[in-house]
Structure formats: C-alpha cells, structure tokens
Amino acid sequence: MSVNGKKVLHMDRNPYYGGESASITPLEDLYKRFKIPGAPPASMGRGRDWNVDLIPKFLMANGQLVKMLLYTEVTRYLDFKVTEGSFVYKGGKIYKVPSTEAEALASSLMGLFEKRRFRKFLVYVANFDEKDSRTFEGVDPKKTPMREVYKKFDLGQDVIDFTGHALALYRTDDYLDEPCCETINRIKLYSESLARYGKSPYLYPLYGLGELPQGFARLSAIYGGTYMLNKPIGEIIVENGRVVGVKSEGEIARCKQLICDPSYVKDRVEKVGQVIRVICILSHPIKNTSDASSCQIIIPQNQVNRKSDIYVCMISSAHNVAAQGKYIAIVSTTVETKEPEKEIRPALELLEPIEQKFVSISDLLVPKDLGTESQIFISRAYDATTHFETTCDDIKDIYKRMTGSEFDFEEMKRKKNDIYGED
16 A cells, blocks of 8 residues: 555554564463463573564465565565475375476375376376466366366376365365366465475464564655554544544544454444464474475365364474574364364364463454445455465455555566665
C-alpha cells in the first residue's frame, strides 16, 4: 500500500514484529509465552541465540512470496538458505523426495516400471501449457478431473499419494475430483522451484520468519509509512457502517480503510477449524534424513488414517535460529478429533528424543464479509500449509478488494525502479 502511494500507519499491540507469525527471542520469552515453569536449562545455551517461529513455513523458491520480495527489493534485508531436503512418510519410514533424475531412479519409493510411467507423467506436466492445446493430449484442463489424468498414465496409489501430497502439496484428497489444471500447475511450481537450487524447492530466511514482516516494514518506511510497536488498540471507530478511525491511548488516528488480522476484530470473523502446532527442541538431526540441518517431512493423510496431512518443518543453528548443536522441529496439522495431541503422535515419534515441547492449538479464523461496506479488510488466520502460497493469495485478494484492481507484480517492479534506479 505504501509503494502504491497510500499514507500508511501500522500499529501493533505487540512489542515485536509479525503478530501471529513472529519469531520469538530470547528463548526465555518462549517459555513464558507457553507458561512453562522455570528458566530454560543451561544445556539450551544462550537465550539470545534463539529465534523460534510460532508458525512454521518455508518459501517456495519460485513462488509468489519470493517474487514479491524480489520485486520490492525486500531481499536486500534478508539472507536465505536452501532447505536440504524434503521427505515423505510411507509405511512408518521416511524416504527422500527425489530432487534429481538420478535420485528418482535410485529411490525405493517406487518400482522400476512405476518409475518409467511416473517419468512420462512428469515430462507431460513439464510440457503442459494451458494456453496451447497441442500439449493437452486429450485432457481438458478445465474439465478433466485429476483422477483421470493419473489413470491415463497408469499411476499406482503410492505414486498418486506422493504426487498429490509431496509435489502438489495438497493436504487432503479432495483435489482428485477437481479439474486437473490447478494440480498440474502446482507440480510445475514445485519442479521449477526445485530447478532453481537443486536440493529442495524451499528457502528459509536466516534469523527466522520474523525477518519477513520486518523487511516489509522497512519497505513501507522508505515510502513514508509509519510503524508503531507496543501500541494498544482501544477501539475501531465505525460511523454509519464504515470505519473512520482507530482509538489508542486517548488519541484517534483517522482512516478511510483498515487492514487487520482476526485478533483485532473478534466480532467480524468466524471459526472454520483449528490447527495444532508443536515446537520441539532437539539435540540431534532427525533420523534417516542423512543428518540434514534443515528439512521438511510430509506425512500423507492415508498413511495415518486421516483426512489431512501432517507436516514437520525442521531448521537448526545453521539458520541462526537456535543455539549451537540444537535443532527446532515444528509439527503442524489441521485438527480432526477431540484429542489433537494424539493425532500428531506419528510425527513426534520420528523426532524422539525431544528435549522440550511447546504445544499450541489455534482457531482458523476467516472474515465474515469482504469488507466492501465497512472498509475493514481482515486477513485469514495462517493455515496448516507448509509454505506461503495461500497467504500470498490472501494478500492479493485483500489488495484487489481495497483497490479494485489486481495485484500486479510488474507494477511493483516499475515503482521500485523509480526509487532505486534500474539494475
């Protein structure tokens, strides 16, 4: 909004950046936040060496958030590392998701004939272009369900699971009966992201995800935005159904439009589910990951008789988020039963022994309306997905509702050139 010439005041009731998706430092603050009695043991090292994400996510190397960061030059404030590997759970064991053709041929995830069929399918996906019907081979991208496309290539159930959950990153199997275009594009995004760096399609910022909101706050400041941390919000003032200002500590800041997360407007949001997240501190890498200093593990739902997948994101002192020799693994999934902690047991078993656990269960809150009348635009709570693509969709959607026009990556690029000059 600042880049677009709007006058922006950003108020945050917290003393740190990032709201729900902050990185908490020092470690003592994390213990307090989760009401864990006593101080962290000496074996945890210096509290200041920790930056622990409350919400685990990675960035797809070729995804929307990386484009936003590059185009707005927020990248000048951040350093990224490639995540060392993605793994998938099958029959109680974890296997590396192949990231090269050689790895795919050597992988014990599928038999030899399956590998050939899978390779044919991947070549089809790579060449697929929704604007060129010659690449369709009899498939109608807007009509043919994905189930039929799998059938066309004669792919078995294991390969389907792996493709839908570890490559297209769906959390449930609903996509099988939906038109195949979306799935094919998701697999393309995965392969293109993988092609950029080779080890995995995921990036992660040094010092934690809390660096992202700080980077955007700096960008906003360059364009004249004002930022206030530690600013309690008294009330949102609405006249004749429209927002006119925000009251804080006896003063009123007047505005025509307001953007906020669900925690500021409890009466304007509704609950559509819950997410459980468990932050685990370990003193060892995860078994069977070749001692990776960072990785992702996907547990497809039907491997553990669930409707939605369980994710594990693991990072370590290599990312300046933990003390030397320590690892942070965060397990997350959509809650399906009355005993959410039981649901994530298969993931926790992969992480044993665990030094300390921090469990949170969050409501999935979404706005009740689009904000057109009130001009109050509310973001959706962070979901259980393992990357920022759905969050970016939400940002683009809010942008469109506020301005009436689509968010244009190229436009951001041009504005950036006005300030910084051409590369």
